Amino acid sequence: MKRIKVVGAAIIDDAGHVLISKRKAERVLGSLWEFPGGKIETGETPQAALKREMQEEFQDQIVVGPQVGTTAVHQYDFGEIHLSVYFAKLLTHHFNLLEHSKVEWVEQSELLKRDWPAADGEIVKELAQIDLSEVSFDA
Template structure:
């Protein structure tokens, strides 16, 4: 039986653009685009995991907002990914890329032009039809 892996991602907003991160070659799913984030560790809330992952992968601090889309579940060879994404805003902009080869700010209409990791697609389709101006942060 495959293991369940719980992962969080950040839908980082900058006006009407969303940050996409390209996984570094040589890594699992290398060369594919994703929302920055990572695995939720035991005893950690998804929001805490997201803050920790962005600090580790980008050396950046974020504010986490509401969940951005329904949790996507996708079965890879290595396990079953349960991906939950949250809207987030950057408090810093260091972008020291550890797990990614590049980042890019994309508009909603550009989202489907990138080669996303398979688990991300249901979220991409949902985000395409979301009014980003309605996203509220309570910080």
């Protein structure tokens, strides 16, 4: 089975909202909500991949913070996904959507009410319980 390493950004704002993105309907796992991000390329750190993916897919720059929970592993028919999600802050706000149909800022309580890919499920549950005011972006 193909092993695919993926990274996502739990982008938070100063008001404690989380940015989520909806996959385009025609894509694999279409119309489901996810954390923006993408595949980690060979030799790339998850943080570098996340910065690259946000630039490619949204035309935005981010600061990457600590990892949210642990890396989730889920087997789909197309491969085994290893998903790591990191807190992030936006430095720019272009949201040039190439892979997604829309983005939304949501409250933590709204996260569990959305339809997510199975790999995201446990991370979403963990994120919903974290005090976002305690998340630090210090080097």
